[in-house]
Amino acid sequence: MRIRSPSLSELHAFATAARLGSFSQAADELHVTQGAISRAIARLEEHLALALFTREGRRSVLTATGQSYLDAIAPAIAAIEAATVALQTRRTERTLRLSVPPTLFSHWLIPRLPDFHAQHPDTTLSFAPYRRDDPLQAPEIDAWLRVGTREWPRHIQADYVVGRELVPICRPADLQGPHAIRTAQDLLARPLLFHTNYPDNWAAWFQGVGCAHPPLAPAADFELVALLVQAVIAGLGVAVVQHCLVEKDLAAGRIAIAVPQPVVIDRGYYLCQPAGRAASAALQDFRQWLLAQAHLGAG
Template sequence: MRRLPSLDTLRAFESAARHLNFTKAANELHVTQSALSQRIGALEDELGFPLFVRRGRQIELTQRGGVIAAAMGRAMAEITRAFSGLEEIEAARTLVISVLPSFAARWLMPRMTRFHAQHPDIEVQVNAEGRLVDLTTSEADLALRFGTGRYPGHQVDFIMDDYVLPVAEPALLASLKAEPGKLDAQRIAQLPLIYDSTVNRDASGTDWRSWFEHAGVANPPPSTGLRFSQADLMLQAAAQGQGVALARYSLVHDDLVTSRLVPLTREPMLRARYDYYVVCLPEKAQRPAAVAFREWLIAEARAFMVTRDKTVPPVRGPAA
């Protein structure tokens, strides 16, 4: 059985046969034209017959050269398909998710170990983004959004609803001689309030003014307290005793469980006008990784809502 020639000489021949031009082949392989000619000459010497016919500045394949070139073309096409298949397999097991930073840090991340336990073959990249990404141009496959659910041209699945309640660090209440869960809205209005500035620019109904209206306070205090551009920062400030935060329950649940933060009132919570949704383009919706994550996320959210609704005060509807 004839021994296969070296890969260097075969690569030189394949490129030259495809271009029928030594200069172009040399440039493609990043070698000099002289080096390319030497490799093809070495291959011809090893085979014992010419592969090209030189006609002035042009070259043509000999009959035997044409047979080898056709076989190599088929082989290279098969190798290319194999590598493309590997890339598709890799892409199928990778999922990029765009999530609001505070929701990512306080609700999604503590649960991700359960997703990895169920789907160890899926690699998830979480992009924490405060802006609303355009999925037609973004690298994200899915987006978790807090909004109305109206996203034309996308597949939209409801995740869960949410509510807001005032919370504070226990020591702050102790310094004010106030007991957790026993303050009315008028008393809360007199405390140092801190703000998530983003909710004042949307229609989610999760701002202090909406809550005071919901609680029946006719003249809510002016918005003069500390302001933060992310809910997570606002809740960290509250946990450090800097004031009272109006928190979405989904973001503050773990702090309530550990008593890092405590509710100020037993009044019914205010339902947000926005809900959480998972959004994706229709052409990506049926990717196995996307389906697996979406189904897992919806199941996690349902379990969370069941637990929440058993442990929190009765709920009023959203503010008008």
């Protein structure tokens, strides 16, 4: 079928010039040159074989035919604009800006994100740089995943997600042979590797399993869980870590749980947003999915 309608750019030039009564003002509003407006309207008049404007001094005035044509096409142009704005608005509403600590991001969240995208293909996730001292108030960020305890400032709404379960890890070979690790007491005879930022993890775990111990000193300490895991694999000692951060290494057999006695501590990862800020539909979907993922992992 032959398309008889002119281009949308020509119609916009015509409608804007008709409303403002000036080709130059139409050019300013549409961010093009006056020559571009003149050429667009000339093409439109040639396409229709009709004169749409007459000149009255410095003003461009619609002819009767031009006014009749404007009355007919204006609602259609307005409808196209409204539909475009509505679509762009919905797309913006379905974009979720998050801030996530790198360790949780790489070890726990990223492997699960394909499932989120499969369930919510219309939602775009965008990730802001992580800042340890972030006050969790930036208007351009929708939500934060952060380490904390049950007690949060009143201006922060926080939902616990994952990370409160501590487990001791070792090499699989450390569970074999005459000197195999079998009890919590056995771990005290091994070099203890510490997390630099959470040096009390070992004490919390020993206390949680009811194992008395002398003052604990690190054989070495590491700032990242990934480095702790590599140190364990290399045979430098044993470590205690959050279970959620070593799922992949455990499943691959690179490390093993030294003593199957997890200890639950107060500290974990929480999904945070400013209290009183309305959650978008995208954030509500993400929150529901995230908590479901945490529940599946706990199961």
